Amino acid sequence: MRTGEQSIAAFCDQLAAATPAPGGGAAAAVAGAMGASLVSMVGGLTRGREKFQAVEEEMAAAQEAGRREADALLTLADEDQAAFNQVMAAFALPKSTPEEKAERQRTVQAAYQEATRTPLETMRHCLAVMRHALAVVEKGNQNAVSDGCVGFLLADAAFEGALWNVAINLGSIKDGAFLQEVLGEVARMRREREEVQQAFRGLAPDPVTRFLKQQ
């Protein structure tokens, strides 16, 4: 059954089970999908109001991107589990002859690469969600600002969760060129995330002070 089709309670039960999949990679992707959905919500609660005419286009983009990113992230939750199963299947291949050993080694390496690419893709989508979250928090309907903030926070945690799932594979990957490519992409995305985080902290520094001041 696809992750999106499972009930929330059943998915939690499967996470809680003492089996390696589904695990943190899938949970991070689902959290990112919820964050994306909240961005969509705030975009939708902003659009079509005269007061927000100047940002109509940006809010429409956030609303649409939120739904698209949520779908992509739920698919990545499935792919994360599939990639883990591929690694397990590769390790189960026979290794009696030198040919079998070489074939198994190739399959294991290909599976590790796929298990790295999947959370890397989750990181990319979470970064996109964070950017749109920033837009709705800054320019969207302020009655829903807390929803935009939760959207940002969930995408941010999912980014870091996915990063852990990229990282756990790095020690097993033998292809130096692939490894360097991944490390470069990770470094680039972490810099971008740092910028987006700083912008968020500037916009939404402290919830308690913000709302007490409104009294």
Place this chain on the structure above:
Amino acid sequence: MRTGEQSIAAFCDQLAAATPAPGGGAAAAVAGAMGASLVSMVGGLTRGREKFQAVEEEMAAAQEAGRREADALLTLADEDQAAFNQVMAAFALPKSTPEEKAERQRTVQAAYQEATRTPLETMRHCLAVMRHALAVVEKGNQNAVSDGCVGFLLADAAFEGALWNVAINLGSIKDGAFLQEVLGEVARMRREREEVQQAFRGLAPDPVTRFLKQQ
């Protein structure tokens, strides 16, 4: 339908809809429940192994607490939506006579207090999840360390998301004693969270460096 019974995709669709509920409060609680479930998973993957005999009791506690906290957080996701609906219902009360106005005012205030208590309770449960996550990341099966880390990160984001949902009500609450009690509790929990975050950063400073070093 209870939040836990909904499919993940349907819940995301409801979040994404341009209606105020369900929103960030419920999404934060669900993220916390996923974090709690991951803590349970790592506890379970650690228990009953000779190598981890010394921490058997602590891992059993984490495994059990994770399931209990996940249940509590899914219930809080329901309560968050119910509390929002109460606020809306209170505002819809008649206000033609002074008596009706006074009654409406009392009901609105009671509803705001309940809408504040619910995410405050979510914060408490997320803090408990973070403490158990710290234990499994530090002392649990290191093959599942990334799952424990994602558990921590999701509970941490859910804590802050719930804080936003406490904060949005603060400007509307007239009862000074209640307000002071909430502010005290928030300040206490934020200090505790800061300590737990620091401990986490000490244990799990950088995923990339950690796993590359293992090569």
